[in-house]
Amino acid sequence: MTKTLQHYADLQALxxxxxxxxxxxxxxxxxxxxxxxxxxxxxLAKKQCDKVIVSIFVNPLQxxxxxxxxxxxxxxxxxxxxxxxxxxxxVYLPTMEALYPEGYSVTLDVHKxxxxxxxxxxxxxxxxxxxxxxxxxxxxxxDKAYFGEKDYQQLCVVKLLTRELFLPIEIVGVPxxxxxxxxxxxxxxxYLSEPERRIAPSLYETMVMVGSKTKGGRSxxxxxxxxxKRLLLSRGxxxxxxxxxRDSETLDExxxxxxxxxxxxxxxxxxxxxxxxxxxxxx
Ligand code: AMP
Numbered sequence: 616m617t618k619t620l621q622h623y624a625d626l627q628a629l630x631x632x633x634x635x636x637x638x639x640x641x642x643x644x645x646x647x648x649x650x651x652x653x654x655x656x657x658x659l660a661k662k663q664c665d666k667v668i669v670s671i672f673v674n675p676l677q678x679x680x681x682x683x684x685x686x687x688x689x690x691x692x693x694x695x696x697x698x699x700x701x702x703x704x705x706v707y708l709p710t711m712e713a714l715y716p717e718g719y720s721v722t723l724d725v726h727k728x729x730x731x732x733x734x735x736x737x738x739x740x741x742x743x744x745x746x747x748x749x750x751x752x753x754x755x756x757x758d759k760a761y762f763g764e765k766d767y768q769q770l771c772v773v774k775l776l777t778r779e780l781f782l783p784i785e786i787v788g789v790p791x792x793x794x795x796x797x798x799x800x801x802x803x804x805x806y807l808s809e810p811e812r813r814i815a816p817s818l819y820e821t822m823v824m825v826g827s828k829t830k831g832g833r834s835x836x837x838x839x840x841x842x843x844k845r846l847l848l849s850r851g852x853x854x855x856x857x858x859x860x861r862d863s864e865t866l867d868e869x870x871x872x873x874x875x876x877x878x879x880x881x882x883x884x885x886x887x888x889x890x891x892x893x894x895x896x897x898x
Contacts, residue, residue, distance in 0.1 A: 617699040619706045623713045623754055626668075629705060630755055638665035642757035644748060647671040648688035648802035649697045652792040656761040657701050659789055664759060669698050670707040670751060672714065676722065677743030688802055707755075714750050722746045725772055728866055732768045732880060733891065736856055741772045748773055752782055759785045763792075765799055767878055767893045771866060791892070793819065799892045806888040814851035814885050821846050822858075822894050826879050829860065829896055832872040836860050847883055856882035856889070860896060873898050 620626050633640060641664030643656045653669075660667045671694055678684035691708060698706050723745040728734060734741055752760060762770045774786045791799050797819035798804065798812075807815055825843040829836055844855045860869040863876040873896050880893040 617695075617703055617706060619695060619708060621708050621710050621713065623709070626705075626707055626713075626754060630668075633666050639759075640664055640755065640757040641667045642751065642755050642760045643667065643669045643703075644751055644760070644762075645669060645671055646673045646687065646802065647694045648690055648805070649694045650792075650800045650802065652763055652765060652800040654697075654701060655792045656763060656789050657698070657703055659787065660759065660761050661702070663787070664757075666704045668705045668707055668755060668757070669703050670709065671695075672707075672709050672747070674714075674743060674747040676715075676746055677740050679737055679740065682737075683803075683806075688805055714747060723749060723776065725776070727775060728768060728771065731866065731868075732857060732859070732861075733882060734768070736882075741769070744769055745772055745776045749776055749780060749782075752777070752784055756782075757784060759787050761787050761789055764788050764893065765791045765801065766891070767880060768866070771864075797823075799890075801890070803888060803890070807885065811851075811885045811888065815890060817850040818847065818852070818881060818883060818890055818892050819894075821850070822879050822881055822892060825858070826894050826896050829873050829879075835871045836873070837870045847881075852883045852885055854884040856884070858883075863895070 641660030643660050645653050657669060673687050675684055695706055723742055725741045725745050762773055764770060770788050777784055777786050793799050796816040798816045821843050825839050828834060828839050840858050843858050847855050858881045860877050860879050861867060862869060863878050869877050875898060877896045878893045879896050882889060882891045
């Protein structure tokens with residue numbers, strides 16, 4: 616039976632009951648509009664933990680003023696049915712009050728990586744993510760929490776905050792789930808019109824092409840990236856926020872040759888829709 620909860624006190628009671636029974640707990644935070652990418656996180660959590668809690672909360676703190684907080688897809692009953700089919704143990708749909716009590720005054724400020732990748736165009740985004748994730752982790756204190764590699768910078772920030780706030784929780788990164796044509800699944804893909812949807816897979820295609828040419832160091836990376844950006848624009852992308860190779864752990868930029876595990880990361884617009892993606896690049 617899947618339980619649904621809205622209040623912190625109910626969540627606390629359930630977690631206490633499970634802890635009393637010696638159960639391990641896995642936690643999967645989401646913003647809803649669930650798809651097979653979310654299901655991959657849930658399934659891994661179910662495999663590794665006795666009990667699994669999935670949260671659905673569209674966190675206002677991580678949206679900028681001109682971003683899509685108001686139009687972000689909300690479909691709670693459909694999502695709850697999806698999670699019941701996935702046999703999760705509890706769905707946490709916190710009220711605003713359960714996370715941000717009236718007059719709240721504490722937020723986190725992530726200094727690291729605040730001037731690279733998505734943080735450039737979304738200045739307080741990772742502060743909002745770090746604030747809500749740390750609230751969830753403190754409320755639940757799971758053994759493991761699951762995050763998609765789809766949001767690679769977010770995964771790095773969450774690992775960082777867990778370490779720096781001394782949370783005894785393992786952060787598990789889960790590989791990206793894609794459509795058959797390579798497009799990474801995302802709740803925001805719903806914003807794409809049919810013609811835009813046909814353009815979208817060329818993001819992954821271009822990344823795979825660039826990635827394959829980084830091997831052997833025949834062309835310097837900055838040159839391949841310039842070519843990649845040009846290709847994206849010619850395929851119908853309207854703006855490329857970034858296309859960069861960075862060290863998988865430190866996120867330091869790699870401009871010439873890949874000597875350690877790295878990621879090729881991209882953010883690009885088709886019309887008003889911003890897509891992000893990344894792939895692993897090995898030396
Ligand atoms: P969201 O609901 O978009 O905030 O995503 C919730 C979690 O699911 C985050 O950890 C995401 O990185 C992860 N996620 C979203 N899309 C995918 C995907 N296509 N593959 C793997 N994980 C994903």
